[in-house]
Amino acid sequence: MKIPVGIVGISGYTGLELVKLLLNHPHFELSYAGATSQNELKDIFPSLAGVINLKVEVADVSEIKKRCNLVFLALPHTEGMKIVKELKGSNIKIVDLSADYRVSLENYEKNYCPHLDPEGIKSAVYGLIEINRNKIMGASLVANPGCYPTCSLLALLPFASMLESKFGVMIDAKSGLSGAGKSLKASSHFVSVNENMNAYSPLTHRHSDEIKEHLNLNSDANLDVMFVPHLIPLTRGMLVSAYAVLKGEFKDIQPLEILREFYKDEPFIRIRNEAVSIKNVAGTHFCDIYAINKNGKLWINGGIDNVLRGASSQAVANANLMFGFDEKLALPMLSSQI
Amino acid sequence: MKIPVGIVGISGYTGLELVKLLLNHPHFELSYAGATSQNELKDIFPSLAGVINLKVEVADVSEIKKRCNLVFLALPHTEGMKIVKELKGSNIKIVDLSADYRVSLENYEKNYCPHLDPEGIKSAVYGLIEINRNKIMGASLVANPGCYPTCSLLALLPFASMLESKFGVMIDAKSGLSGAGKSLKASSHFVSVNENMNAYSPLTHRHSDEIKEHLNLNSDANLDVMFVPHLIPLTRGMLVSAYAVLKGEFKDIQPLEILREFYKDEPFIRIRNEAVSIKNVAGTHFCDIYAINKNGKLWINGGIDNVLRGASSQAVANANLMFGFDEKLALPMLSSQI
């Protein structure tokens, strides 16, 4: 029998991607779909007509408790922790895709708002598998990392302890529009986006501190992070270019060798021999990485599918581990591009 | 043990899509990849790095004979029939994605060039499953339909015998750029295509006569076809708007009822309640159809993924039938869009 799984916040992009991933999962079965209003799933996502029939219900914790062993919270921040709190004490495992449990209380309250569940933060595990695999295995609450932090951390962590802290790291990130979510904003109108590009929230984006916290937590570094995300006219995909200065003793490193060694057992990290192309990771769980050391200055280049590796497939990978399954189950490896 | 399968012409878009489909197939195994030059598959398609290791060989019929029970020919016209001829007498089943066996000798030589295998045309089955399912099951050579004919015929066939032949059908089709192939042409340059659209080969496109032949062959109609394809700035997807006049006795038909009845047992035809969106079929084997009768004039609207339902997944569906498998095996149902 399959494990009954719920998704709360099913009507957004990450909700849809979770549904599609679960449809291919051998052990999980989507049994509960919650949103802010009732609907047929195929009316929200007409592409699912003829594929799955499921009623979307008004999200209700008592139903989740009755009908799920695992729940994905695909919600805006603050909405995630409300449900986590209500589920406390149940045996339901939770992967929270909101920002609510990703960073320290201090970091959270600086960037978001007062936290409703400070205790929860301590027990939550940051769901970046390549770093926290073992902790995730025993976790009942996993905070699914943000998309920019996922890509930035995977690119930077192998080098963190080799970098000049005086300079820190400069991260120039580029994301497709799915990262901006489904809600209607002037900045997401086709006419605004098409034939345009621009930085947004430069140096103030909330993911900046998420990157910094986990970069320093997972290394002996104490690096400052300058983070500038850009909006790019495509739907799916995220590219990171990180710039840093190597400490004197590391100024001659071969970054590709370091990357290959660091990630040698990782099935979803590919070290490339040339600059990363989003085409190769779109539709997959892969993170592609490339790097160059030029006279002691380092350029690191990473790319992911922001909705999958940066959200939904990472959430499924975390759930796989939490239930002791092969972490690769149902994770997509084939690019949707040609 | 899986059935060993070859692809000749693997370096194009349809070759890549075939590879990806076969990687998910429970009974077929890609054992031979032929092209015009030697290479690593992952060097042609960097998205396949970490997924499959396969050497691409210079296509050689004697190798195919030794190593394949099934071969997909993803080749330009004339190249398909050369290999088919050489494979004659072997037990290898063939799905030819070129134009070489799709139409009558006369029709072929009018639209393409002298045919090298007129006998072959007679034994080949036109691989439009919804129409020729039984014939395909026994076939050893299947001619995989063109993309425009696939979408146009699926939209039109339920109505063919109801249409005024004096008027015929007017087909206004729109395709994404993958339909134009991977070769470098001024008309495929990003700067040419982006923020542009235009008809091409209006009323003279070769698919016009393919549509006409099979439309009349599969009905008691004798309809002329006006066919105008358009190039649209997107990668994947094909939309057909067909216009026709209903004969007097059919002027009050409910086209959606007719469609639902005609396709009631078909798992990959979805009758929609509103105009078709490419988003819903992109990445899938589905053909979505919608139609309106307005005072005896009919508008029929169909949409497919041109590289999948219009080429590679249709080829796999044909192969499934030729080997007696469930035709749905490995056919994608989940849109790659969000």
Add this chain to the structure above:
Amino acid sequence: MKIPVGIVGISGYTGLELVKLLLNHPHFELSYAGATSQNELKDIFPSLAGVINLKVEVADVSEIKKRCNLVFLALPHTEGMKIVKELKGSNIKIVDLSADYRVSLENYEKNYCPHLDPEGIKSAVYGLIEINRNKIMGASLVANPGCYPTCSLLALLPFASMLESKFGVMIDAKSGLSGAGKSLKASSHFVSVNENMNAYSPLTHRHSDEIKEHLNLNSDANLDVMFVPHLIPLTRGMLVSAYAVLKGEFKDIQPLEILREFYKDEPFIRIRNEAVSIKNVAGTHFCDIYAINKNGKLWINGGIDNVLRGASSQAVANANLMFGFDEKLALPMLSSQI
């Protein structure tokens, strides 16, 4: 001294294009900008920073009366006629870009809503210059045609009297997203539009009856119109493919000759020798047309910039004529594409 000109509804796409055209006009000067709220023009359109400083005022008819000799109403339907009514009796010439005066009372109330100014309809001139040049010269109220009607009528009118009325005309139209306006709709979100295409309002779009009325009014024809517009992932541009059957006596016409003769004195109609490309008309006032007669069946292909020839530059052309100026003043001829 230049003629003082106002724009009401300046914050939309047509408002912006009007501003840009007027900045290049030798005789008109933008002196009044009205919208629903106060603002700096450069704050609504940051591209105008360093180019023009103008306060946008809450639209107020008494101000218009004091400060303008000409006003462009770039408003939604019903909003146009409210202002027209209030301006009655003044000497201010009006180009109304809304739908309010484009069609007969009956046609309007069928497609829109009750009309507030039925008398006005009679005095308004339909501003399709190639057809109504002389009437426009003496007009004080010009109804600027819809974008689809502009392109469809220019393509069809030369042939209207030659077409089989039993069949009518089938118009398959494709538009970029600017045609859908600046307001925030799920169907205009970048992620919805990108890599998608679809018909909308098939056979029921309001422009259908506008086309039909003026097609029959300006010819001895009595043609029915089947009109299906499609949304295409680009910003600017509109393509029309019209299908029709020629009457017996016209079945051998050379359509390019007819077009060249019909438009021989027109500076902004270009008869092409191949299918129309949107690239060539984007950013200009041109309408490009091409046509083929195949055995008595006709395909006519027209293309315009929907925001310019289909709205703002057509409005300026009308204003030029209303004031007795050379109609070509300030009309753009150079494509914005490369």
Add this chain to the structure above:
Amino acid sequence: MKIPVGIVGISGYTGLELVKLLLNHPHFELSYAGATSQNELKDIFPSLAGVINLKVEVADVSEIKKRCNLVFLALPHTEGMKIVKELKGSNIKIVDLSADYRVSLENYEKNYCPHLDPEGIKSAVYGLIEINRNKIMGASLVANPGCYPTCSLLALLPFASMLESKFGVMIDAKSGLSGAGKSLKASSHFVSVNENMNAYSPLTHRHSDEIKEHLNLNSDANLDVMFVPHLIPLTRGMLVSAYAVLKGEFKDIQPLEILREFYKDEPFIRIRNEAVSIKNVAGTHFCDIYAINKNGKLWINGGIDNVLRGASSQAVANANLMFGFDEKLALPMLSSQI
């Protein structure tokens, strides 16, 4: 009488843009168009049909000498200097859009190939008006800057002497596809570019040393440059994000004030109050700049139209100055976007 002007290399994107700019110029008249083969200009650029009739000739220096007082060389590197050499001694003023005279001999031969005209380099003026206005006025040979250097230098020069040389500057640049030119390459195919993005020539792009040379030449700085350009799926536009560390004594500067002061008399530099949007500069000669100082670390953000300010309109601006005209003549200020 207007000054007769030639363009050599008219069939590329910069050639087309030059034609369009010259059509609006009050004092220059396009009298000579050279390319590698004979043609009608409107057959190369169908958008110019009905606008200009001009024969394109096989480029021939003796004709240029007879018929031009000014010539724009819109040619690949090495082709530019060949013609410059042949024109030596004539009175013809030259704006060379190739790379041939932009940098020192050493820098050139490191990045390109042996130089054919080392003397010429010394007499050529680097045509970045905001820096070299006076020198350009007296010049007979102007080297039109590269697109990336134009945008990077305009963003960086106001700060060059304030930056920590140990760190240097990290320039993350993004360009639309027009920057890759009109020639057919796999990397410019629509299907490759659409829904993709990637860095190219990271840290090795030839513009890197052009930026470095002029950055240090025009300041007392000695800064190293890490330059990584990216290909973005849009046609027109270039964005630069530059990262640097301020020297201790400058760690509290207000970068917007510095920019406003530095460029206070410049009509085509706009200092923005938020991150630069390509939409605002597309189709214009403007360079928009924005910057933030965060704890002594600086982010500078610049944007231009790569084909205009990064090539053709900059060339016209240089020509304006060389002939003593108002430098603003014919330079576009109105964005082509809405």
